[in-house]
Amino acid sequence: MALKLSFTPHKMPSFPDARIRSHRVFMASTIHSPSMEVGKVKKPFTPPRETHVQVTHSLAPEKREIFNSLNNWAEENILVLLKDVEKSWQPSDFLPEPASEGFDEQVMELRKRCKEIPDDYFVVLVGDMITEEALPTYQTMLNTLDGVRDETGASLTPWAIWTRAWTAEENRHGDLLNKYLYLSGRVDMKQIEKTIQYLIGSGMDPRTENNPYLGFIYTSFQERATFISHGNTARLAKEHGDLKLAQICGIIAADEKRHETAYTKIVEKLFEIDPDGTVLALADMMRKKISMPAHLMYDGQDDNLFENFSSVAQRLGVYTAKDYADILEFLVGRWDVEKLTGLSGEGRKAQDYICGLPPRIRRLEERAQSKVKQASSAPFSWIFGRQIKL
Amino acid sequence: MASIATSSVFFPVSSSLKQNQVSNLKMVSLSFTGKNFRSLRLQPSRFRVACAAKPETVEKVCEIVRKQLALPADSAVTGESKFASLGADSLDTVEIVMGLEEEFGISVEEESAQTITTVQEAADMIENLKAKKA
Numbered sequence: 001m002a003l004k005l006s007f008t009p010h011k012m013p014s015f016p017d018a019r020i021r022s023h024r025v026f027m028a029s030t031i032h033s034p035s036m037e038v039g040k041v042k043k044p045f046t047p048p049r050e051t052h053v054q055v056t057h058s059l060a061p062e063k064r065e066i067f068n069s070l071n072n073w074a075e076e077n078i079l080v081l082l083k084d085v086e087k088s089w090q091p092s093d094f095l096p097e098p099a100s101e102g103f104d105e106q107v108m109e110l111r112k113r114c115k116e117i118p119d120d121y122f123v124v125l126v127g128d129m130i131t132e133e134a135l136p137t138y139q140t141m142l143n144t145l146d147g148v149r150d151e152t153g154a155s156l157t158p159w160a161i162w163t164r165a166w167t168a169e170e171n172r173h174g175d176l177l178n179k180y181l182y183l184s185g186r187v188d189m190k191q192i193e194k195t196i197q198y199l200i201g202s203g204m205d206p207r208t209e210n211n212p213y214l215g216f217i218y219t220s221f222q223e224r225a226t227f228i229s230h231g232n233t234a235r236l237a238k239e240h241g242d243l244k245l246a247q248i249c250g251i252i253a254a255d256e257k258r259h260e261t262a263y264t265k266i267v268e269k270l271f272e273i274d275p276d277g278t279v280l281a282l283a284d285m286m287r288k289k290i291s292m293p294a295h296l297m298y299d300g301q302d303d304n305l306f307e308n309f310s311s312v313a314q315r316l317g318v319y320t321a322k323d324y325a326d327i328l329e330f331l332v333g334r335w336d337v338e339k340l341t342g343l344s345g346e347g348r349k350a351q352d353y354i355c356g357l358p359p360r361i362r363r364l365e366e367r368a369q370s371k372v373k374q375a376s377s378a379p380f381s382w383i384f385g386r387q388i389k390l
Numbered sequence: 391m392a393s394i395a396t397s398s399v400f401f402p403v404s405s406s407l408k409q410n411q412v413s414n415l416k417m418v419s420l421s422f423t424g425k426n427f428r429s430l431r432l433q434p435s436r437f438r439v440a441c442a443a444k445p446e447t448v449e450k451v452c453e454i455v456r457k458q459l460a461l462p463a464d465s466a467v468t469g470e471s472k473f474a475s476l477g478a479d480s481l482d483t484v485e486i487v488m489g490l491e492e493e494f495g496i497s498v499e500e501e502s503a504q505t506i507t508t509v510q511e512a513a514d515m516i517e518n519l520k521a522k523k524a
Contacts, residue, residue: 360481360485361481363488364481364484364485364488367488371497
């Protein structure tokens with residue numbers, strides 16, 4: 001049974017219309033029971049939008065205090081994970097030097113290396129780059145969270161300092177990938193740029209409801225997901241003989257790892273202070289499923305762009321349904337969810353749900369893999385309309 | 391073929407219909423007398439009428455659904471029961487279909503799996519797939 005659960009969010013996610021693909025069960029999260037449907041059927045040739053009800057401020061107001069009380073803790077444990085700007089890498093460290101005599105030659109070498117890299121790899125790298133370039137959306141998302149938002153844009157709470165510095169570090173990722181792809185000559189930059197403009201315009205609602213418990217659980221998951229994803233693109237770049245590109249993906253992955261450490265530390269602290277609230281939050285996010293930041297991507301042509309991109313990422317092993325299960329399992333271990341005690345009845349149910357989830361996801365994925373898949377392909381405007389196997 | 395009594399029966403229409411027809415014509419109630427099928431106002435070229443699923447099949451589906459959703463043995467699960475109303479999320483539904491595949495030795499295609507929202511629909515699909523296999 002090639003079950004396809006496609007969470008193409010712009011489609012009306014009514015139950016009978018849902019297309020089910022196992023790896024997509026966990027890639028986006030807009031499938032709902034019919035009672036939750038909102039939004040109209042998507043008009044063709046328009047960017048997709050979120051179709052779930054957008055819930056706000058689900059954190060009990062008295063819990064915002066928790067984050068104030070953690071200000072000192074955050075300064076001592078989270079801000080220390082930021083890197084001093086003076087010691088940080090910059091995109092220029094990994095690109096041809098425009099001011100040097102050897103620039104032309106360096107560019108020629110770059111383009112020569114990129115010629116050896118297949119189209120499907122570039123599709124995945126471009127998708128990752130577009131995701132990174134939608135950074136304004138992610139800074140926004142962090143600033144929607146109650147108790148930790150940057151109230152003025154220059155607030156001096158440790159949370160606000162973290163958010164701005166995190167954004168600044170992430171900003172280098174999109175810049176670096178953008179310049180590399182531009183120089184490579186292998187991709188249609190205009191289409192990519194259009195996709196970025198659409199994506200930032202679309203935003204995203206990861207269903208974190210202004211709730212920092214949900215928000216930091218989401219970012220913990222995502223940072224690990226990007227760490228895995230960039231790690232895989234680094235490995236594949238090396239296999240294709242482009243060591244410079246491998247270095248680039250690797251250095252980005254290293255940042256993501258450090259960010260993952262920070263966010264998981266915050267959630268670990270929340271589990272310590274409020275185990276019941278935090279385990280309920282974790283179950284809630286997992287039930288809603290962790291949606292990928294770029295799931296609303298659109299290039300003006302392909303109504304299934306995100307789904308197609310995800311398929312290729314799955315096929316190349318860059319980011320798969322198995323990774324989703326692995327990440328959840330990792331976090332369950334990292335936060336010692338199994339060992340939580342003193343939980344309410346609801347909390348225990350949540351704990352059971354979470355601990356039982358990774359094997360269910362794996363089983364689903366195994367079954368889907370064992371089914372014979374029909375060969376299909378799709379054109380990608382990012383590579384001048386060439387067809388890629390899905 | 392299930393034996394058909396000479397009274398009104400419910401004929402679930404098979405999934406070979408277009409989606410919007412299925413949603414409107416899930417149950418076609420027919421009454422006829424005698425054994426002359428031509429008295430039925432059906433156009434065989436457009437419909438492939440499936441027999442109503444055997445009660446045992448429906449019961450088996452109910453059992454699988456109960457197990458998946460951890461419902462007590464006496465809980466109200468019948469042919470009309472909607473998965474979503476019983477508390478199934480999307481993961482549960484996929485696992486229910488997987489359970490049906492295992493139990494009945496069938497392979498469910500995406501398009502068919504899409505149309506299943508109730509126990510009855512699942513049971514009917516199973517009968518269809520088993521008949522096709524035969």
